[in-house]
Amino acid sequence: MKADIGVIGLAVMGQNLILNMNDNGFKVVAYNRTVAKVDEFLNGPAKGTNIVGATSLEDLVSKLESPRKVMLMVRAGDVVDQFIDALAPLLDEGDIIIDGGNTNYPDTNRRYASLREKGIRFIGAGVSGGEEGARFGPSIMPGGDPEAWPFVKPIFQGIAAKTEQGEACCDWVGKEGAGHFVKMVHNGIEYGDMQLISEAYHFMKEGLGLSADEMQAIFTEWNKTELDSYLVEITADILGYKDEDGEALVEKILDTAGQKGTGKWTGINALEHGIPLTLITDSVFARCLSSLKDQRVEAEKVFNNPILAIEGDKAQWVDALRQALLASKIISYAQGFMLIREASEENDWSLNYGNVALMWRGGCIIRSAFLGNIRDAFEANPELAFLGLDNYFKDILEQCLPAWRKVVAKSFETGLPMPCMSSALTFLNGYTTARLPANMLQAQRDYFGAHTYERTDKPRGEFFHTNWTGKGGDISSTTYDV
Numbered sequence: 001m002k003a004d005i006g007v008i009g010l011a012v013m014g015q016n017l018i019l020n021m022n023d024n025g026f027k028v029v030a031y032n033r034t035v036a037k038v039d040e041f042l043n044g045p046a047k048g049t050n051i052v053g054a055t056s057l058e059d060l061v062s063k064l065e066s067p068r069k070v071m072l073m074v075r076a077g078d079v080v081d082q083f084i085d086a087l088a089p090l091l092d093e094g095d096i097i098i099d100g101g102n103t104n105y106p107d108t109n110r111r112y113a114s115l116r117e118k119g120i121r122f123i124g125a126g127v128s129g130g131e132e133g134a135r136f137g138p139s140i141m142p143g144g145d146p147e148a149w150p151f152v153k154p155i156f157q158g159i160a161a162k163t164e165q166g167e168a169c170c171d172w173v174g175k176e177g178a179g180h181f182v183k184m185v186h187n188g189i190e191y192g193d194m195q196l197i198s199e200a201y202h203f204m205k206e207g208l209g210l211s212a213d214e215m216q217a218i219f220t221e222w223n224k225t226e227l228d229s230y231l232v233e234i235t236a237d238i239l240g241y242k243d244e245d246g247e248a249l250v251e252k253i254l255d256t257a258g259q260k261g262t263g264k265w266t267g268i269n270a271l272e273h274g275i276p277l278t279l280i281t282d283s284v285f286a287r288c289l290s291s292l293k294d295q296r297v298e299a300e301k302v303f304n305n306p307i308l309a310i311e312g313d314k315a316q317w318v319d320a321l322r323q324a325l326l327a328s329k330i331i332s333y334a335q336g337f338m339l340i341r342e343a344s345e346e347n348d349w350s351l352n353y354g355n356v357a358l359m360w361r362g363g364c365i366i367r368s369a370f371l372g373n374i375r376d377a378f379e380a381n382p383e384l385a386f387l388g389l390d391n392y393f394k395d396i397l398e399q400c401l402p403a404w405r406k407v408v409a410k411s412f413e414t415g416l417p418m419p420c421m422s423s424a425l426t427f428l429n430g431y432t433t434a435r436l437p438a439n440m441l442q443a444q445r446d447y448f449g450a451h452t453y454e455r456t457d458k459p460r461g462e463f464f465h466t467n468w469t470g471k472g473g474d475i476s477s478t479t480y481d482v
């Protein structure tokens with residue numbers, strides 16, 4: 001019997017996905033560039049399963065059912081191109097290559113177009129959930145050639161995480177690089193959630209002087225509220241984890257954050273699309289600032305800018321902080337969906353935002369209970385431009401607003417850096433203000449560069465230039481926006 005799918009790349013994600021496929025009744029051929037790894041895998045974790053190995057790409061291809069499905073679980077970048085170049089001549093028209101790595105979506109657009117010319121169907125699939133997700137149910141975000149989807153669907157939906165209602169956290173996202181685009185935004189939101197949680201921890205530790213055990217108990221309680229999510233859950237676990245000397249291990253970890261680039265791509269993409277994705281972008285910069293450790297250590301010695309203790313009832317502050325975290329998190333997802341909407345319209349991807357929320361409901365790193373409410377919001381109104389205007393989320397934002405303002409104001413008063421909670425509040429303040437001071441900005445642009453402006457008392461699209469000093473000319477520059 002020929003195999004259902006071939007998987008190339010036996011690192012942690014590849015191995016666990018293969019075992020998951022096998023558990024779900026699919027026959028898999030495993031291949032790795034260093035072929036010794038195939039034997040190690042077959043004699044180790046895959047022993048006693050139906051998984052078979054391949055000794056070369058030709059061997060892999062010969063063992064697959066037609067149309068052949070080959071999934072690459074290799075490091076994003078040149079290695080993907082190398083495997084595609086080596087595989088394509090061995091495949092027949094209609095065969096399918098899937099890239100399951102964290103690929104930057106323009107690369108997926110390019111590969112989709114060039115493989116299409118060769119008659120090979122290409123899917124770029126975001127896979128989230130780490131090692132455990134891959135093994136027992138990841139979130140999978142496939143996009144690319146829609147004709148390939150029916151062949152891959154039973155496998156992907158079979159191995160994906162399921163919601164409480166039994167729905168698979170995997171559905172067709174859209175054509176070209178849409179799947180990898182949605183995974184990129186997922187990772188950006190992951191960066192934002194992680195930074196927000198870290199800011200809440202900082203507020204409790206440095207501002208309120210709470211112990212790791214006290215914070216563990218607080219995050220455990222928060223996980224029973226609307227904040228119910230994987231990242232809040234693991235934060236409680238992390239705070240409870242003791243080093244050999246009985247102290248919380250987290251306090252011994254150096255405060256410099258690493259990053260592999262997906263958050264940065266999301267920020268760059270938001271700038272390119274002109275979407276104010278402020279929270280995620282600030283979370284990327286927060287990681288950059290954290291990595292300037294030596295400079296920060298020197299600056300703390302030179303500057304008299306200590307973090308002051310927060311006075312008042314601790315339990316009240318903790319509850320205010322919970323509200324600030326929840327409201328900021330809503331803003332982050334709202335901004336993420338604004339970017340997804342813009343990209344969908346610009347690329348003509350026709351993305352279904354409710355489905356995107358469903359795919360993130362289980363299995364992935366940002367899985368949270370409130371993604372169910374996000375899905376409901378977009379199902380009720382697919383045209384919803386800003387999630388905060390959905391009744392469920394609007395009510396929460398309005399209820400949380402006083403506490404959120406108090407927390408952010410206190411962070412400024414005491415010198416505690418909270419870039420993402422404050423950025424989220426600033427965004428909401430701006431988004432809900434009908435008249436911003438951009439009139440002054442337009443006047444300045446027109447003053448020094450004759451860039452023109454529109455008037456409140458004239459129809460949109462009519463542009464005016466004023467000779468502000470009497471010395472400039474009446475010629476205006478051309479009007480265009482990037």
Ligand code: 6PG
Nearest residue numbers: 128129130187259260261262365
């Ligand atoms: C996931 C994660 C995964 C990976 C991140 C880490 O969805 O399973 O997002 O893809 O852990 O890429 O990103 P950083 O190294 O940039 O934090």
